[in-house]
Amino acid sequence: MTAQTETTSPVRSLLPRLRIWPRAGSGNGMTIVGTVIVLCFAIATIGVLIWPPAEAYTGNLMERWKAPLEDGSVLGTDQLGRSLLWRVAAGMPWSLGIAFTAAVIAITLGTAAGLLAAWSPGPIRRVVQHLVDTVIAFPSLVLAVTVIALLGRGFWPLAATLGLATWPIAARVVYAEAMSISKRDYVMAARLAGVGSTTILITHVLPALRPTLLVMFAFTFADMLIAESALSFLGIGVPLTAPSWGNMLSESREYLVEAPQQMLVPATAIVLAVVAFNLIGDGVAAKARSRSRAVE
Amino acid sequence: MADTALLQIEDLKIGFPARDGGEVTIVDGVSLSVNHGEIVGLVGESGSGKSMLALASMGLVPRPGRITAGSIKLLGEDTVGLPDRRMQDLRGGTIGMVFQDPMTGLNPVRTIGSLLSESVRRHQRVSRDRALEIAEAALTSVGIPAAHERLSVYPHQLSGGLRQRAMIALALVNDPAVIIADEPTTALDTTIQAQILDLLRAKLVAAGGILITHDLGVAAEICDRLAVIYHGRLVETGPTADLLAAPRHPYTEGLLRAIPRFDRSRPRLVPIPGQPPAPSMDRGACSFRPRCDYAMDACAKAPALTPDGADRSVACWAPIGAPVLERRA
Numbered sequence: 001m002t003a004q005t006e007t008t009s010p011v012r013s014l015l016p017r018l019r020i021w022p023r024a025g026s027g028n029g030m031t032i033v034g035t036v037i038v039l040c041f042a043i044a045t046i047g048v049l050i051w052p053p054a055e056a057y058t059g060n061l062m063e064r065w066k067a068p069l070e071d072g073s074v075l076g077t078d079q080l081g082r083s084l085l086w087r088v089a090a091g092m093p094w095s096l097g098i099a100f101t102a103a104v105i106a107i108t109l110g111t112a113a114g115l116l117a118a119w120s121p122g123p124i125r126r127v128v129q130h131l132v133d134t135v136i137a138f139p140s141l142v143l144a145v146t147v148i149a150l151l152g153r154g155f156w157p158l159a160a161t162l163g164l165a166t167w168p169i170a171a172r173v174v175y176a177e178a179m180s181i182s183k184r185d186y187v188m189a190a191r192l193a194g195v196g197s198t199t200i201l202i203t204h205v206l207p208a209l210r211p212t213l214l215v216m217f218a219f220t221f222a223d224m225l226i227a228e229s230a231l232s233f234l235g236i237g238v239p240l241t242a243p244s245w246g247n248m249l250s251e252s253r254e255y256l257v258e259a260p261q262q263m264l265v266p267a268t269a270i271v272l273a274v275v276a277f278n279l280i281g282d283g284v285a286a287k288a289r290s291r292s293r294a295v296e
Numbered sequence: 297m298a299d300t301a302l303l304q305i306e307d308l309k310i311g312f313p314a315r316d317g318g319e320v321t322i323v324d325g326v327s328l329s330v331n332h333g334e335i336v337g338l339v340g341e342s343g344s345g346k347s348m349l350a351l352a353s354m355g356l357v358p359r360p361g362r363i364t365a366g367s368i369k370l371l372g373e374d375t376v377g378l379p380d381r382r383m384q385d386l387r388g389g390t391i392g393m394v395f396q397d398p399m400t401g402l403n404p405v406r407t408i409g410s411l412l413s414e415s416v417r418r419h420q421r422v423s424r425d426r427a428l429e430i431a432e433a434a435l436t437s438v439g440i441p442a443a444h445e446r447l448s449v450y451p452h453q454l455s456g457g458l459r460q461r462a463m464i465a466l467a468l469v470n471d472p473a474v475i476i477a478d479e480p481t482t483a484l485d486t487t488i489q490a491q492i493l494d495l496l497r498a499k500l501v502a503a504g505g506i507l508i509t510h511d512l513g514v515a516a517e518i519c520d521r522l523a524v525i526y527h528g529r530l531v532e533t534g535p536t537a538d539l540l541a542a543p544r545h546p547y548t549e550g551l552l553r554a555i556p557r558f559d560r561s562r563p564r565l566v567p568i569p570g571q572p573p574a575p576s577m578d579r580g581a582c583s584f585r586p587r588c589d590y591a592m593d594a595c596a597k598a599p600a601l602t603p604d605g606a607d608r609s610v611a612c613w614a615p616i617g618a619p620v621l622e623r624r625a
Contacts, residue, residue, distance in 0.1 A: 194388030
């Protein structure tokens with residue numbers, strides 16, 4: 001334990017609570033790569049929200065289907081001569097924003113339901129469990145089509161649909177984890193000290209769930225990004241004019257031969273984001289495992 | 297003080313539902329009282345029901361077990377069937393429990409100070425700062441040096457002995473009237489054990505306490521009275537010195553003979569033959585009969601705990617030392 005304190009770098013000692021940050025040289029280089037990519041995406045998204053790029057929506061037909069790096073265009077242009085770089089950037093608030101919102105909805109609802117089931121007497125627990133099973137059994141594509149038909153395309157209908165279709169998976173994980181935490185000795189010790197169950201839930205169980213939630217969030221985010229793209233590709237996602245990555249893929253389908261860059265650019269963006277979040281998820285999971293080993 | 301016991305357990309029975317639909321009795325008609333300034337030792341093997349008795353006293357019989365009969369009076373108030381809220385007030389406030397394993401009993405992601413002040417603020421209406429002061433005083437009182445600095449330390453930064461001291465502080469931080477210590481030294485090194493026992497004796501005597509242990513040596517060290525539990529029943533009770541000098545129940549004698557001694561040139565350990573009974577074993581006969589050297593026909597019926605001389609009682613048809621001729625037949 002002392003050895004660890006001694007090797008702590010001055011920068012890291014400024015972030016004493018941020019233990020998820022990987023230690024240099026601990027074989028967690030991929031986590032750093034993932035984190036850097038995600039940070040770049042996040043900064044770009046905020047930038048695009050503040051200064052919406054007009055270049056993403058207006059093009060010059062004379063300049064259509066430019067290859068990457070041809071005539072000063074960075075990533076090439078699409079069938080209307082719009083810059084693919086700016087379009088993929090303008091799509092970030094849509095694609096990443098929807099994935100983020102959906103993941104937050106899924107994890108929040110799932111955590112609440114999982115904890116409720118773990119901490120309630122038999123009847124309530126069974127109700128929650130049956131609800132979870134029912135939602136999981138329901139085909140999410142049908143759910144998505146229904147919601148879009150009722151509410152129309154858009155950011156919130158899509159984010160809500162994805163979140164509502166995914167929360168039961170988070171609920172199952174949280175339930176199992178909370179059950180195992182509730183059997184730990186320190187939870188018993190808190191009970192013996194007269195601490196009430198709700199307080200124990202908030203002050204002992206929830207903090208112990210943190211690594212699990214982080215890992216789950218990273219993987220859920222990646223899943224939601226793919227799901228958003230898939231639904232948009234099918235035309236039941238965001239509005240057809242929005243440059244979401246799924247919509248871009250959908251448009252590119254007709255020009256695959258003439259302009260493969262039109263497909264490759266958004267596809268690369270999707271793969272990059274998904275891989276980055278998986279790297280982070282894997283890294284945090286590995287770290288949580290090694291830490292719980294150290295505690296035991 | 298003598299007539300109003302701090303903790304009075306009477307004819308307590310704890311049962312768990314069995315697979316066949318019936319009920320397995322884990323604790324069967326145990327009566328035990330703790331007076332002010334008294335340390336009662338509860339001695340028994342694993343599975344004898346001693347920890348269950350402790351949990352029952354805290355109102356925490358694990359589900360699906362339940363108290364099927366008897367009463368537990370804490371300062372005269374019967375706690376059996378008390379609403380959860382009220383029991384939570386008592387737990388950690390009026391009755392405290394020191395936990396077995398200091399390695400896992402402290403939340404690894406919480407500081408010592410936050411764990412202690414959580415319990416303080418649960419039972420006393422004080423400010424956050426005042427709670428931390430009380431916590432610091434509790435740490436000092438259990439002999440933790442540099443208590444103020446230790447408030448902001450995480451459990452893994454403490455040694456095993458200090459952790460057990462912190463656990464004791466956690467149980468004692470609200471000055472409970474009754475303290476139960478469940479195998480408090482089992483997980484510690486021998487040298488640390490002695491220190492912790494010294495500390496516990498001082499703390500338990502200041503209130504009233506039960507020390508639960510399987511180690512007669514530990515019990516002899518600090519207890520005023522002993523109660524030996526076997527298969528969920530008390531088989532012998534009495535003042536520590538008398539009971540150890542002249543055990544009356546064959547099981548107590550067996551326990552004593554199974555302790556290694558270093559003051560004899562050729563130590564001879566005599567283990568008790570056989571295995572401790574499963575909780576589900578039939579209670580019609582004396583539970584110790586299959587392992588008893590002195591078993592006789594009368595043992596087919598379970599003996600009751602009956603008074604046996606000054607301040608003692610024993611549950612045996614033919615207690616050791618009694619003038620019963622056929623005993624050794």
